[in-house]
Amino acid sequence: MELNINKSLASRIVFYVLVFCVALFLISLGAFYFFSKNQLEKMAYNNSQAVANQLVFKTEQVLLPITKIANNYQSIIEHSTLNADSIYAITRRIVANNSEIIGSAIAFEPNFFKQKGKYFSPYTYRENDTLKTIQLGNPNYEYFVMDWYQIPMRLGKAYWSEPYFDTGGGNALMTTYSVPFNAIVDGQVVPAGVITMDLELDWFTEIISEVKILESGYASVLSRNGTFITHPNKEWIMNESIFSVAEELNNPQLREIGRDMQQGKTAFVVSTLNGVDRIMYYTPLPSSNWMLAVLFPKSEMYLPLRTISIILIILIVVGLGVLSVSVERIVSEQLRPLSKFAKSAREVATGNFDAALPEITTDDEMKDLHDSFAHMQSDLKNYISNLKDTTSAKEKIESELRIAREIQMGMIPKIFPPFPNLSQIDLFAMLEPAKEVGGDLYDFFMIDDNHLCFAIGDVSGKGVPASLFMAVTRTLLRSVAPNQTSPAYIVDKLNQALSSGNDSNMFVTFFIGIINTDTGIVKYTNAGHNPPVWISAGGKVEFLPVTKDIPIGLFDDFQYQEREMVLKPKDKLYLYTDGVTEAENASETLYSEKKLINCLSIYLRSHPRELIQQVAMDVAVHVGDFPQSDDLTMLSIIYNGDKA
Amino acid sequence: MDIKNEKVGDFVVVRIDGRIDTTNYTEFEKIIAEVIDGGEKNLVLDCKNLNYISSSGLRVFLITQKRLMGAGGKLHLCTMQPSIKEIFDISGFSTIFKIYDSEAEALSN
Structure with a gap:
């Protein structure tokens, strides 16, 4: 797997290098081909021209001497007194002295020499290395009409005959050079004849x-x-x-x-x-x-270009092959540490922050990566170690809070029904703190055989401070209440104790009632708490009228008022903290007293336990997913009437 | 919660906008403490735009009241929304604080 990372990267680099090189070579090859082609064309043209010129030169080297010889003899004949018989010797001399000439004639105009008749044309030619001399003209061979005679005579200048095959000796291709000459006859210069020289064209x-x-x-x-x-x-x-x-x-x-x-x-x-x-x-x-x-x-x-191109292409293909193998090797070698880094990263991921890193001896990007990696390892190690410390500290606090909550919850009575032997009354209560520990409290206990004290309170604020204040309030209540049947007295005592030295200015709203289980008479004092709801057996659901007294813990000399009411059989009192009426939903709408009264009206015949559970459910429906913001505390008491 | 201070005559009017609950009462407490530490003795808390107050917020009102009383100053509350006034009534705080219907009244007493 880790090899593949390098392999694929290396092969990708090889691929790019190859693409680039191939493109480069193709362009170079194209340019080379184009320029070479031009050059080769030029060379071929020059070459053919040179060959042609050389041929012209060689040909001229042979032909020119012939013309010179012919011209010489023309001059000789024109400047000498012409003796008919000496002409034979001249033709012999021409052929004898010039090996390339295989035959030569000196042909005269008809009847030029009276004594020789109409035809006079001495002709010497080679035959088997010997020279033979004859007179060409006769009635069967009227040379005056032949091209080789007639054309130069007419033109008055030298003439190379069209090549022809020698019909006499062999099948040699021949040509004849003819030069006209003049003579002075009767003081007049007149055309006299033609000197011819036969030439074989084999050479x-x-x-x-x-x-x-x-x-x-x-x-x-x-x-x-x-x-x-x-x-x-x-x-x-x-x-x-x-x-x-x-x-x-x-x-x-x-x-x-x-x-x-x-x-x-x-x-x-x-x-x-x-x-x-x-x-x-x-x-x-x-x-x-x-x-x-x-x-x-x-x-x-x-053709040369094709050969060179093939060689070049072979060289390029071989070169590219060597190049790709080398690049692949080099890149793989250079990237080898990467796969080791990948391996180390996987080890780090499993929690081994001391995973070994590859040794980097070069001072380059690989070294940077190594240093960053090492840095990351050490940071991770510190971070995890800090996290462990923080987590354990947090866990400790949480565990202490859990214990605090257990202690707090242990302070309030939670066994229902609380007085199974006391048929006159029954009650139910619940406390649901918003945080681990809360500032709400409720309590109830028998003061004597026929007096039950019940109370509910809400300490300002929440959390540990509030719960401490609540614990103090609850403890004071239990120590002040015995043998007291006046709630105002109890609250006064609580207030005096909590106000003195209350530097934190915390306070607790508090409602306390003491019911005579025989008569249903309830004496109560309200210290700034939400007024309880009186649910009468007749179906009336209304807030209990209360005195507007301030919460406990503010002014130690405050005198609290006491009121009295009578519960008829099956009448209920419902006590709550503002966690109920001020329970908020996501759109910041409070549950409200109105909704509470509505809910209580629906379940007005219910037993306290069901009543409280229904309100709790209605509040939960109202709040929805929104986190609970305040402690939720309720207490309900029903008066069943005299045991009789 | 948004709080603005304005010096009007002998008073500093503190205008509270929004809600004071357990999440922000310390911030409110700090702002009031700064005003008092600055030498101001007479405060008007304008509650016109105060939508909600928790018991933690009431505690700050109470601390403020005690500090100003101790320094011979005044704390006047004014223009409370009915829901806030109800909280003050239920908790009996209406008897502790001087609450006025208008800012002008709060400033002239």
Whole structure:
């Protein structure tokens, strides 16, 4: 369980770190990919351009010397006196001296040399490492109409022929360079013929086909009319042109490219061939007006990037794996004390405030937690110890109060009916203190055989002081009353005793009556107490008229009055303290004398016990849940009449 | 309980608002004691807004009465609600205290 706390926290941190790192890597990878892509494109473009330029350079290196040789011999022929037979030697010399030239002709205009007839065109060519010299022209081969002769003559400038397959020797691809020359005839400069030099293109196709750009990129050379001179697809060579391919593929863009190439333009284009985007770079070969194109699939530019990306992703995945394991380890290690704290907290909760705490050697938040925890432990210990002391002190007071209440309750008579042998009267009383001990009292006792004294009182205030005062009053009453049948005398004596030295100014309201059990005559004195209720057998319920005398304990020289009444048989007296009439409910409404009279009227025929219980219940209903605020004391006496 | 004092002529009028019972009589006792300790001899307790008084409260009235009498002063009560007057009547305190129907009467005696 405690391991799980750390584990989950650690894995959560690992999760956040991973999310952050992955996001970071993705952004970095994206940026890297974007910039690298641009860079690779640039490199591929530069590379293809460089390759093309190199090819142009290499081609020119071969072709340029040929043009120079041709120009030299043009110059030689134009500046020498032309001897028809020496022309053979010249052609032999051209071929002999220049290994790359496999054949050379010097062809003249028809009938240029009268003695040679219409056709004169000495031609030397290589055959199996030997040179052979012939005269080309004859009625079957009217060279004047051939391209290699006619075009340079017409244009008046040098001309590279369209490549062709040598029909004579082997299947070699060849081209012919033709340079026209003039002669002075009759003082006039006139076009006299053409010097030609045959060139094999094997070397050329070789260097072109050696070119490899990226994975499958290649170079291709096209002739002026767009025919493929070199191409990886051998079948296309001399058989297809860029235009025929464009036609076949129905690719107008390719046709457009072909036209641009014919116009000698240099450009990069992106062209879709056979469903693959290809980058094409084309440029003219200056000396021959042929056209060079290099092309490669666009996707291959990014091949290196793909490899690097895969490597990077593998590295990142491995790196993140290592990272998460390390973070998980580190965090778990750092949080280990937490689970120990949790364990200690549980121990503290069970009451062991000395539960051991994990040792923290670092000076960080963990240390703060440790110190706070230790502080909490010591505070808790003190608090609990104080609480124990307070509780035991409180318990002691409560137990003393309980005893005080027992003593107090023991002072008042509680056995009912109190005088089972005295049939003339019966009485019932109850005292319910608001606190543990109260200031109310009642008492009753026989003074002599036919005089019963009964009293009720209410000491000002409540609690222990009131109960002490009550105890004193009750004790004094019992010591003054014997052999006295005058209540006023008894109250005077009580008042004198309680007033002297009454520095606390406590007082007690007091009602005392003495009934003659034979006659029903009641003599009574009221010292500031609520007047009792007289419930007559006839159904009258009314307050007993009383003298307005002050409570006991105020002025020691006060003279109390005494009154007298006669109880008829079945008449009752009901005595109470203000705890009854002033019992409050939650809305601070008092029970009131009116309600008391009403209740007493309902139960006017009841025996004192039932009467008091009914009033108590009615008061309880009135008060409801509100806490009892004052002592509740009642006493009721019924006069049954003479025993006779 | 809310208590306000006002000096009117020779008297200090103490106006009691609310109730005096076992929970707050000591507070009331303290306020009255402060007034008397301040040298005042003549007090009027205005009971117009006194709603309830317990025996503990009556005791404070009594202590006040005794202290002022001993010092040669006066304690006048006035404008009591009927329920309060009844308590004073029942307990016989009406005979101990001087109770007036109006404040003006209490001040002029």
